[in-house]
Every structure is written in structure tokens, then in C-alpha cells.
Amino acid sequence: MLCAQRLTFRYGRTPVVADLSFSLAAGEVLGVVGPNGAGKSTLIRLLTRILSPDAGMVTVAGRELGSLSRLELARIAAVVPQAAGLPDGFTALELVAMGRTPHLGWLSQPSRRDEAITEEAMRRTDTWRFRHRLAATLSGGERQRVVLARALAQEPQLVLLDEPTNHLDLSYQAELVALIRREAQGGLAALVVLHDLNLAIRACDRMLVLNQGRLVAEGPPAEVITPALLRQVYGAAAEVLHPPGLGPVVVPRL
């Protein structure tokens, strides 16, 4: 679904993303973790062509990223951005409906089908019940789900989520992760940048560990997250516990 080869981006002289290669298949949740400054947000920007790579290539749904128009790209890939500040004055429904824009011409009216897709996206994210509330009145968790609904309304094959659980309460975090996994089961490919390691372990099928723009490790979380890696990448001393049935749990040693 998504394939990046030797992706490189420099800010001035400093490489922010260096020689990054990975792939993502449909129905898979790929987690991206790493310390601050590892290049995670930049990666998403590169994948949505907000930034242009200095070297390397990205293919999306079999087509080269550079050959797609903005509109074509928006029909394939949707972004759930970091700490989404939603503009005042729009209702939740209006915001989610914006996700249909890549499928509408600039001059055409939303059809019944568009409205149905919007509603479906909102029901799947449990945001339909407050669809007429203004954005300013929504809680952090509700807002994040609205943004996810908007991404789903785009009918994407690929969703890129940039730290979607920042500033969210624990219950909302779990909710969101469950949502993402559910959508992936439906065939969506998801790339999730996460700050919280434990959440990432639970959220993803495979994981990329970035450090200073380079890929340091790749694979299922259980294989990838080891105390040695944590020491190397985060400079932290931590225990990795393996309670039965839960997957690895990272506990920092004080």
C-alpha cells in the first residue's frame, strides 16, 4: 500500500530523515516511535507532500507520490494531525463533511452518498450523537474523534496519524487505539506516530523505531522493544515486562 525507499530530508545541512525505507500493507497498523526530534512528524509531512524529499522515493497505492495531484493524493491518503485545533464556528458535522471535499468537484454539491458516508464515518467514531455541537464546545477526546471521522470520510486507503493521543485522557487514548485497530481490520492501512511506547505497543502490528532520522529497528513490538534498544535510542534505563496475554510493557527505572 505504502512503500518508502531511502527517504531523505534535510533542514539546511542537518538530515531530519535519513535513508528511511519501510513498507506498509493494507489492513496493517504500523507504529512509528522514537525520541523527540527523531523525524516522526517530518515523515508524515513527507508522505503527504507538504515537504519534498531531498532523496528517495515514495509509492502510494502503486503510484509514485510525486506523480499524484493534491486531489488524487487526498482521495487515497488521509491525515489525522497532531493536536488538532478546530476552527470555531463549525459544527462537528460540517467539519467531518469537509472530508468529502477531495471526492467533490469544487463546483458540485454534496450528494446523498456523500452525506451517507459522512454519517457512517461519524457513527463509527461515535461522534454522530453530537454532530450539531460547535467545535468550540467539544472536549479533547471528542475533537480527536471528529478529526478521525473526517479522515475516514475521505474514504482513504491509507491513514496517517500524527500523535493522535497527545493531551487525551487514558480512556480516550484506549478508545482511539481501539478505533484505529477496528478500521484496520476493515482493510485500512494505518501509520501511527506515537509518543507513548506502551500505547504504541498495543496499537500496532509492526513498529518502526526512529532515532535522529534513521531507522534503528523494525518489526513486531514484542521483538523490537528490548531494554538494549531503549537504552540505545532513549538513553533510558527501563524494564520490559511480559505479562501473559498483554504484550510487552515498558517500565522506566527510576
Place this chain on the structure above:
Amino acid sequence: MLSDPAALSTATAPRRLPLSLPLLGLAVLLAVIGLAASVGAVPISLREVVGAVWRGLTGELSGPLDTIIWQLRLPRVLLAALVGGSLALAGVAYQGLFRNPLADPYLLGVASGAGFGASLVLAFSATVPLLAQLGVPLVAFICALAAALLVTVLARQGGGLPLVALILAGVVVGSILTAATSLTMLAAREQAAGVLAWLLGSFAFAGWAKLASALPLVLVAAVVIWLSHRALNLLALGEEQAAQLGLPVEAFKLLLIGAATLATAAAVSVSGVIGFVGLMVPHAVRLWVGADHKRLIPLAGLAGAVFMVLADLLARTVIAPSELPVGVITALVGGPFFLAVLRRSSLRQREG
């Protein structure tokens, strides 16, 4: 005005707004135009007004009262409506572009450009006959467009138009042109009062010709802005997210700036720099009907037109047959109006 706070907090039902709000707005505008055409420095009865309009349409004007209604008052009122609507639309575009309710159509140097052009003509017509031939509106229009172009060129960075760069360039170009205008006023001191009066805005010598020259420009701009309603909604999410939703952001910004500048320049060149309308009307209408540009654009345009017709009516009746500059009225009346709107909206937010 809206609203029932309870309805907002349960929010399973859409906000209660009359469906045909634009139609209602149009009706209000027509009524206000009728009112303004009937009232003025010279008392003329409603029957005579209607008769004069009829005779004007059929081409059988007779007498000074007919002349006053058909040649002076009616075009003046219509021009006020056009200018008001045009400034409001430009305001909607700029506020959507900059995602800031403090943005107004004069941010990118249009007003200072037009002012400078007008001051040149008013001050130097005697010594430079070409200026007299071209006339204030044309020179003001050209200078307004030139100023906006200069701002855009100065702000260009790496193939894009960063908003901050636009604002800074606008400030720079604006200050230079304002200083140049002051210099011009000093150089032709007897004309200073005239330049000042022009800068404060006036519809005094409206006339059908001015209306005809401004109308097509405003219409083109209005159509472009209307067609951009969905794009403007996307832009409210921020440029990055709008791009990720498929909007060609830089190209769209250029288009929008072009349309809004055209509307503003056309308005300012025929009426002077009338402040407040482009800033307040879109903001007030947004607080009332929400941020969806599909609703906001037509309603702001209509509201701007109504507001300007009423402001001009006040300007020419308050101390009739003397006049106040319209810009003074819009500022004095608009200030408290805005305060009321602000207070109501903050009340609404506390309850909602």
C-alpha cells in the same frame, strides 16, 4: 438574532435559522434602498420618488425633482449598496485567508494605494493636466492594484505566499504610501481638506457612470469569492490540513487575494476609504450564522450593502443639507455595534 442557549447545549438538532436567509436579506436590502431613495437633503414625497424612478426607467424625466431622484439619489444609494457589499465580501475573503477576524480588506495596501492615487490627482490636476483627464477613480484604482501587486511580490517566498510575510509587506507598503499621501497633502495645502474628505469616504457625486464602471469588477470578484466557499472552509483548518484535503493552497491564495483586491480596489476608487465595513460586517455575520462560507458569503455581502446604504443615509441627513463623511459614520456607529455583538457572543459561549 439567535438564539436559544438550550438548543445549543443539547445540540442534536441543527441551529434554528430561517432556511431562506439570503432571500430575506435581499428583501431587507431592497426595502432599505427604497427607504434611502426617499429620504435626503431635499424633501421629496414617496409618490414623487416612485414616479421619478418610473420616469427614469422609461426615459421621460421631467423637472428638477426627477433629476435629483434619478441622477443623484438613486445611483448614490445603489453605489453605496455595491461598495458596502463589495467591501464585506472582500472582508470575508481576507478573514478566511488569514484565519483571523481582525483581517480587513485594507491589509494589503489597497487603501493606502488608492488614497495616494487620489491625492495625486486632487493635488496636482492643475499642473499635470493628464491627471485631470484620467480622473480620481481611475488613478486611485490603478494605484490600489499596483500597491497590492507590490505587496504580493514582496511577500513571495519560495514559490508560496506566507501569511506573515503578506501582513508585513502590507504594513511596509501601507506606511510608505500613507507617508507619500501626507507629503502630497503638504505640497498642495489648499487641497488638503479635499484629500482628507476623499480619504474619509463619500458617495457625493455617485452617478450612473461610476456605478457602471465598478459593477462588472465587483461582480467578477463576487463570483470568484462565492465559488471559493468550500475552499475557504477548508482553509479554516489551516493551510497544511487544507492541502492534505486536496486544496492547491498557494494557487488558491493567489486567486483569492486577486479577487478580494479587485473588489476592494473597485470600491475604494469610487467612494474613498470607508473603514470598518470590511472588518466588522463579516465578523458580525459569522458570529450570527456560523463559519460555513456557503452561508457566510451571501449574507455578509447583503449585510454590508444594507449597512452602507444606511450609513450613507445618516451621513447625508444628520446635518442636512450639509454632509458628514461616510467613514465617520461607519466608525462611530459600528464601534458600539461591534461591542454589542461581542458581548452577546461571549454570553452565548458561557451558556453553551
Place this chain on the structure above:
Amino acid sequence: MLLFRTLLIMALWLATALASPYPLTLTDELGYTLTLTAEPQRVVSMLPSHTETVCALNGCLTLVGIDDFSAGVPNTSGLPTLGGGLFGFNLEAIVALKPDLVLVSEFGELAGALRQAGLTVFAGSPQSFEDAFSFFEIIGQLVNRQEEAAQLATSVRAEVAEVAAAVAGRTPPTVYYELDATPFSVGPGSFIGVLIAKAGGQNIVSAELGDFPMLDPEFIVSADPEIIVLASHPHGESAATVAARPGWATLSAVVEGAIIELTSEQVDLINRPGPNLGAAVRLLASFFHPDAF
């Protein structure tokens, strides 16, 4: 006894006649008191009407400097012009001339700045019709030409009276006097308004509109003035541009061609409350009642 009293009276009279009016103390329009210890020999005038008045009182030779706008006053060529136009006033040049007296208007900061530089300054300017005559007297006092001042006042009043007599009994035509194209006009209480009245014209502007009202064109059209005077002509307005204004083509003045395009000299003449106001009234009267002049 009678002889003694007569001699005493004659002596007193002689003493008064021979007495110098100096040192002279006056208060100007800014409330400042100035003292002249002798008749000023070096006078700077920074206002055209003052320049005209000084010259009309035979004091032209005492002038050592004038402002830019006074440059057109006769017999002043060759005098240094000290500012007043684009770049403000040339304070240093004024001080360098070491004037005994500087005549300035009460507006602006020139008076204060010159006083601080130690000069003797009289700040004031004639704003109304009667002001013009008061200033003949004041300037006459300042430059020790009271007799000439009295004569000037008399002759100007006579000139005005002569014009008034010539137009007396004739129906005054209605007049619209355009200061500039905004449109700004003049009220009857202003200097120009008074001139218009004395010249036998009927200003369409009435007193309650003030001295310099900005008019609604509707009002002008409905008043249908018989004569339109364009003081705005030096800045581009003409009979043609007036006729092109929406709704103005059918005005009587336009149809009859009764539109007076003033030259900038004529505008200056009418604008200045000074020794030439008689000529100004006569000029206006020649427009309003051409057959009488």
C-alpha cells in the same frame, strides 16, 4: 489767565503730537504681550495678507523677508522667501535676518519657536471681514503708520461702499461658491460669504450650515443657483467637468453658461482679508452684475 490756559493746552497738544508712540506694548492673538522699543526697520511677514497690508501702508521697504505664498505681492520681488510651502518654515533663515518684528499667523508652532529664539513676534491673522480692518489698525500701530492705516481703512470701505451702491436695488442672483470639488462651499458668516453678500450675490448656503460646509450635491441641484463660481478651477474643475456631474447638466447656471472659472490669482485675491478686499468685492460684483461694471 486765559492766555495761560491756552498756552498750556497748546503745549500739551504739542507734546502729545511730538511724543513717540514707542515703547509700544501690545497683546497678540495668542495672549502674548510684546514690546517694541522703536519703530521696526526690519520686518519679516509670514502671512500674505500681512505682507499686503504692510506694503499698502508704505512699509514695503522695511520688509526683509516674506513667506513663500507672499511671493506674488507687488514690490516684494527680491525678498528672500522663508518657507510656508512644502518644507515648513526656515527658522534659521528668519533668525539670521535679525528682524525687529515678525508677523505670523496664530496657527501652528511658528510663533512659539520664533519667540524662543528671542525675536519679537506678533501672532494673529484676519479671519473675517471686520478683522481685515482691525488689522489695518494693528499693523499700522506696529509699524508706526497709524495715519496711513486710517486712510487705508477709509479708502477700502469707500471702495466696498461704491460697489454696494452700484448693486443696490438690483436683484441678487443666487450663487454657489465652490471652494473645492468635495464639494466644500462657504457660509454667509465666513469672509468670502460676506464678500459675496457685499457684491450683491445671494449665497445658496444659509447661516446654520456653518462657515465651511461640505454640501450634499442634491441640495445644490435643488437650489439651482443662477451663478456658479469655481474657486476649484485651479485644481481641475471647469464648466465642462461641472456639466458632466450626474444631474448637473440641467442646472440653470450650466445651461446659461454662468459658470465662473477663477484663476489662482483671483482665488488668492478673494481668499485674503487684506487691503485688496475692495478689489475682491468688485471682482465678485462684476460676475454677479456684469452690466453694472
